[in-house]
Amino acid sequence: DGGITQSPKYLFRKEGQNVTLSCEQNLNHDAMYWYRQDPGQGLRLIYYSQIVNDFQKGDIAEGYSVSREKKESFPLTVTSAQKNPTAFYLCASSPDSLRSKQYFGPGTRLTVT
Amino acid sequence: AQTVTQSQPEMSVQEAETVTLSCTYDTSESDYYLFWYKQPPSRQMILVIRQEAYKQQNATENRFSVNFQKAAKSFSLKISDSQLGDAAMYFCAYLNSGGGADGLTFGKGTHLIIQP
Numbered sequence: 262d263g264g265i266t267q268s269p270k271y272l273f274r275k276e277g278q279n280v281t282l283s284c285e286q287n288l289n290h291d292a293m294y295w296y297r298q299d300p301g302q303g304l305r306l307i308y309y310s311q312i313v314n315d316f317q318k319g320d321i322a323e324g325y326s327v328s329r330e331k332k333e334s335f336p337l338t339v340t341s342a343q344k345n346p347t348a349f350y351l352c353a354s355s356p357d358s359l360r361s362k363q364y365f366g367p368g369t370r371l372t373v374t
Numbered sequence: 375a376q377t378v379t380q381s382q383p384e385m386s387v388q389e390a391e392t393v394t395l396s397c398t399y400d401t402s403e404s405d406y407y408l409f410w411y412k413q414p415p416s417r418q419m420i421l422v423i424r425q426e427a428y429k430q431q432n433a434t435e436n437r438f439s440v441n442f443q444k445a446a447k448s449f450s451l452k453i454s455d456s457q458l459g460d461a462a463m464y465f466c467a468y469l470n471s472g473g474g475a476d477g478l479t480f481g482k483g484t485h486l487i488i489q490p
Contacts, residue, residue, distance in 0.1 A: 294477050294478075296477070296478075301383075301482065301483075302482055302483075303378070303465050303467075303480030303481050303482050303483055304419075304465070304467075304478070304480045305480070306477035306478070306479075309476070309477050319477050320477075349417060351419060353419075360469075360476075361407045361424065361426075361469055361471065362421070362424070363421075363478060364421075365418065365419035365420075367416075367417070367418055368417050368418070
């Protein structure tokens with residue numbers, strides 16, 4: 262099956278720990294994105310990557326880091342510097358030629374206590 | 375920076391009726407895309423409809439259609455013959471059409487309730 266996978270669906274961590282969220286796609290898409298969703302809010306862009314080994318900060322990048330070593334993978338690390346890490350995190354990808362069509366993964370719910 | 379505003383936190387409609395969700399946006403760009411996404415309780419984001427700003431014709435997808443008013447910066451979604459499966463959060467989103475892999479800018483969403 263072609264698509265975007267995010268694992269796990271639910272993740273729990275203690276405050277002060279870094280945690281890495283997985284995002285994998287087998288759609289051969291060039292661009293990948295990370296969004297954060299809080300209750301009662303729309304999605305906000307954290308980071309995006311147009312090609313391998315390149316990525317750009319989005320609107321709320323503070324306290325997060327990413328890597329893009331492979332075309333199909335775009336992991337997001339939530340660091341201890343992120344003040345309010347509890348949220349729903351969504352990964353997306355788009356073909357370079359059809360950048361306007363973004364396909365979303367199922368999301369990961371992160372809870373930090 | 376672009377902004378997207380959805381002024382209706384919640385809407386309710388009887389099954390089989392028609393409902394319109396509102397969206398306004400602010401941008402200084404002339405070429406861009408607008409979207410409506412559906413997020414059911416599973417939280418999977420599903421693309422409902424897409425509009426290219428340079429196209430005057432309003433986009434339609436089966437029971438879903440938009441009213442795109444570029445001068446007014448308005449982009450409403452009409453759902454005809456509402457079905458129980460249409461119940462979800464609906465998000466309006468904006469994307470610049472310039473070069474680069476920019477992300478989407480979303481509104482805060484409208485919770486659509488379908489009354490049986």
